[in-house]
Every structure is written in C-alpha cells, then in structure tokens.
Amino acid sequence: MLNVGSIKEGFVLDHIKAGKSMEIYHYLGLDKLDCQVAIIKNAKSNKMGHKDIIKIECPIDVINLDVLGYIDHNITVNIIHDSAIVDKQKLTLPKSMKNVLKCVNPRCITSIEQELDQIFILTDEKKKVYRCRYCEEKYNKL
Amino acid sequence: MRHLLNPLDFSVEETARLLDLATDIERNRDKYKDICKGKKIATLFYEPSTRTRLSFEAAMINLGGSALGFSSASSSSASKGESVSDTIRMVSCYADICAMRHPKEGAPTVASLKSRIPVVNAGDGGHQHPTQTLTDMMTIRSLKGRLDNLTIGFCGDLKFGRTVHSLIESLVRYPNVKFILISPPELRVPSYIREDVLEANNIPYKEVTSMEESLPELDILYMTRVQQERFFNEAEYLRLRDTYILDKAKMALANKDMLVLHPLPRVNEISVEVDDDPRAAYFKQVQYGVYVRMAIILTLLGLDKEVQ
Structure with missing residues (x-):
C-alpha cells in the first residue's frame, strides 16, 4: 500500500478516471503553481476498479476548479482546512x-x-x- | 449601447420593426435625408468588399451623415501590426458608428468588447454577415409579402456560405418554412446547421444534389458562389466551381412566381441570360440592402423613433 501524507490546507480530487490525472494537472495549471502536488495513479477503488487522485496543498482560493466540471463531473472535490475535510464540492458545467x-x-x-x-x-x-x-x-x- | 454582430441579435419582433422601418425609408426617402446630419460612419474593411462598403457609406450619406474608413488591411494600421482592439478604441474617437469587415471570424465581436460606438459586423470570414441576412429577409418580405409559409432552396456552396447559414438560422423562427439544400456532397451545410438548427427545431428539410428536380417545388431559390477565398486548396475550388449554373432552360422548370436571390458577386453560377427574367431579384436585393443598412444605422444610434 502506497502512503501519501495528508495535507493541511487545499484540495483532494478523488475518483478521477484512471489515467486522467496528468491531463487535469495541466488543465488546472498546477505546473505553474509553487505548491505541493501529489499525483496518485491507478489507486485501487471499490467503486471504479482503478482511479487517480490528486492532492494539492495550497490556499483554496488559488485554483479555479470550474474546469473540472467540464472534464469529468464525477470527480469528487474534497476541500481541506486544518487537515480535515470541510466541504465536498459538487461539480457542474461552468457557464x-x-x-x-x-x-x-x-x-x-x-x-x-x-x-x-x-x-x-x-x-x-x-x-x-x-x-x-x-x-x-x-x-x-x- | 447595442451592436449588430449576428442576425439573431434581433428578435423576431425587433426584426419586424427594423424591416418596417426599412420599408418606410424606401417609401419616404425625403423624411430621412437629414436625420444623421453631423454623424459619421467608419467603414473598417480589412478585406475588400466594394458592394458592402459602398452600401454602408451610401446608407449613411442618404441619412445626411458622412463616411470615413479604409478598404483593405494594407491601407490600415493593421499592416503595422495594430490589433483590432486598439483600432476600434481609436476609431471610437472619430466616428459615431462603425461597420467592420474582417477575414478572421469573431473580429467584430472583439471590437464590440472595446468599442465606445455601435459596431456592425459587415462580414467576418465564413462566420456571420447579419446585414446581408436582413437584406435577404427584406427582399423576401417585400417581394413575397411574407417570411412564413415558404419553401426555400439554397444552391451551391452551403458549407462555407455564411449567408446561407445565417439566413437558415433566421428563417427557422417563422412558421411553416421548409428548406431544400442543393449542393455537391463536399459542400453540404455544416453539421451544426443540420443538428442544432434544423433538427433541433423540427424543420422539414432535404439535402439533394439535383437542382433541376428541386426547382418546381421552390418559392425562393437562393444561389451562392463557390468562394475561392474560403478554400485552402486551389484544385478543390476549381473542381467544385462549375457544379451548378442557373440558366434560362433551368428557369423554365421553376414556378412562375419563384424568386431568385444571390448575395453577389456572382461568377458564373447565374447565366446573364437570367438577368432579364422578372423572377431574378438579385439586383433588387442590392437596393434593399441600402434601405436595411439605413434602418440599422438609425436603430443602433437610437434615432429610429425620431421620425415615427
């Protein structure tokens, strides 16, 4: 089992279709941000078989997640504050x-x-x- | 402030008001001759289009105003690399309204976002040409007396012909309009016209390759030119150019009250022998174009109510 440390403030993007995480990494412009990002590929999932997960340690107003709704509305967005999940965002198609x-x-x-x-x-x-x-x-x- | 970028910017009711105004201008030219005194139109033509540019300038002059502008990109600051956004900011200081023709699609929209004066799209690539569409609608309404209950045939280049796309999108808003789309397979209407416009609105249409078989069914035949400038491949253009030519023999197959429209210029798709046929309406279309542009200028400048 691979262990990736928890984050204090930021996002955990869960239930990403396996193999799609790098695409999302670029869509969100994470390559241009100076923050910690963990990409987990092909994690085991009861629901999906395999899935990708992205953990982003950053202030929550830095990233516009609207685009995720366009890429895949099944992604779960967990908002982390003080190391705890404070909100789960439902994705919709951005206008x-x-x-x-x-x-x-x-x-x-x-x-x-x-x-x-x-x-x-x-x-x-x-x-x-x-x-x-x-x-x-x-x-x-x- | 209002712009005209797409013919659908005007609702059915607004279109009716605009065409009523154009008809009133046609009947009472004197009433409108000084209404734009002191106003200027800038015609910003990044690609040549003699007829459209002159039509806009004539429209403003007929209203008592004046015109300034350029007729090709090479004679404008675009040749020095100036952006559309910067050009429109500058022109907003000189003129009261502008008409823009640009080979790139969306250029007038970009201009409208930075402009302090109304922008009229005078044709942007293969995208939109709203004043031509409104001219086509005025021609049909004036000569047929209606915009509903019509069977309209479009013939020629239906793929790149923006006038065809715009007119179809505008006419599907009227009841009982049917379309016959006559083209070679390579120049069929784009899928978005079929799926998002015709099928989405349950409009009866058929796609055919024979002009002769379709002619007896039509109230309107809208001919188009295969436009060389829309092709990246010269050989493809030459192959498709001569597919449909309307001549006297073909006109004999049509209804006696069918109208022939064409956005002009024509190359060889309508034989000159058809010009004297009373059903040939393409030169009347040019005249209606001036009245429609006069009505558009008045409407966008908010002067349309001054003479009502």
Missing part, C-alpha cells in the same frame, strides 16, 4: 471558461491576435457544447 481551452479554428481572430483571452461559452448544457466566444466554433473534446 464559461477563460484560457482553459484553445480555439483551433484557423479562421478565428484568436489565431492572429494571440494576446486575446481564449473564452469558451456553454451553449448547450444537455450536449455539453462549448463554443468560442468570438468565432462560435464548437470545441471538440479530445
């Missing part, structure tokens, strides 16, 4: 996302004006469709 996705339409204005924020708006909640704020091109999830 918009800024600088998370990138428009791949070669005709989009963002292809030539790269200082523009990459903004995607949720246009169809049922089908989870996001469109570029500018050219309205649909984002095709990888």
